[in-house]
Amino acid sequence: MPMKLRPVILALLLLVLQDAAARGVYQDPDAFLNEVFAGEPPGPQVLWLRGEIKKTAEEILGHRYGSLRVRYWQQGDRTAWILEEIGKEEPITTGLVVRRGRMERLRVLVYRESRGGEVRYDFFTDQFRDASLGADQALDRTIDNISGATLSVRALTKLARLALYFDGQVTASHVTPSP
């Protein structure tokens, strides 16, 4: 192989590997629930999206939610949700845990886009920890964007708002003040 071509081929190879690396199943939804509930997840329950709930979910997402009911798992004051939202073209499957109206955990379970997979890393998802809903169902904090992953960041922010809103509907919980 000519020496001059080597850096070009290496760069192309890295690009392909980067694309392949972004996509993947990072945690099976069942494994996520097992981890959240220490190996004993409660049975699922459903929240029906009707009337005001359906309307608010649509406002948060900017489009209709894909189905008329959403599955969730509740144990004590914690609820777990597995939700999907499209980043650019493909849905991002995300596991979210809410406790007393605050986000306890957000984890990307399945990422299908070719770019923007950085949103799965802790440095990004940690920003959602303890977030709660403020006025107009907006998060009480600003989530820093990741260059090149703007649409995935937006999708996860919407899912965090949605999970917090849904939690409020099923637990009627009160947000505890920040420590």
Added chain:
Amino acid sequence: MSHHHPRRRRLKLRSFYIWHRYVGLTAALLVLILAVTGLALNHTERWQLDSRHVTWDWVLDWYGVEAPAQSLSFLAGNQRISQMGRHLYLDRAELPGEYDSLRGAVALREWLVVAADQSLLLLSPDGELIERLTGHDGVPAGLQSVGISPVGQLVVRGGHGIYAPDEEFLDWGHWYGNLELVQWSAPSPLPPALRGDLARHYRTEVLPLERVLLDLHSGRIFGSWGVYLMDAAALFLLFLAGSGSWLWIQQRRKRLTHRRAQARAAAHRSAKPIETP
């Protein structure tokens, strides 16, 4: 010899003008296609050219887009679930998502339950998706068909037995009733009128506008010769760029020569001694 030189140059220039004009006229239509399609393709995402589909019959015919000859259809209550290609339809309305194999459909209470691939779609009577259930939600692996038990319960034939969910589809278990009494969902012929409508709809969901623009841009829409046609357009453009520049240089040189000649004549006139009476 030197006497004929300017005339030959004029003739050469004139001939070049004519070539430039006719090549320009010939290339105009192709350049127009290249420019318009190139402009549109530059904004594919903004104009959603990849998600909008061509609906003109003559373009679809040109591309040979045909609806699949075979289509599966199941009657569920008084509604019909059909598959055309990878699309599912409730009567004439398309359902979200794409599926490889439709396995059955039944009416259950006020809902419709559709088995497709390894999932169950719970639909409201107007086709709204209530929930899509997969293996994570308890749907048995190796899903083969769906049916209704004598007591009106949903029954699912999986790869390892017969299963049934609870009323809310939250919990699944083995079903041990009499299999002969189960009304299994069975395919039935698609009425010709409905098949025609679905085939028409299917055709309009296949060909993205971006594909047609790309093929127009490259010339492939006209077959293998179309590519050479666009190659010719590119060569014409190269020729026009060269001939246009050359003509401009010739004109400029001519103007400069003319100006210099005028300047020399003026200088000559002013240098003449004034004759005194």
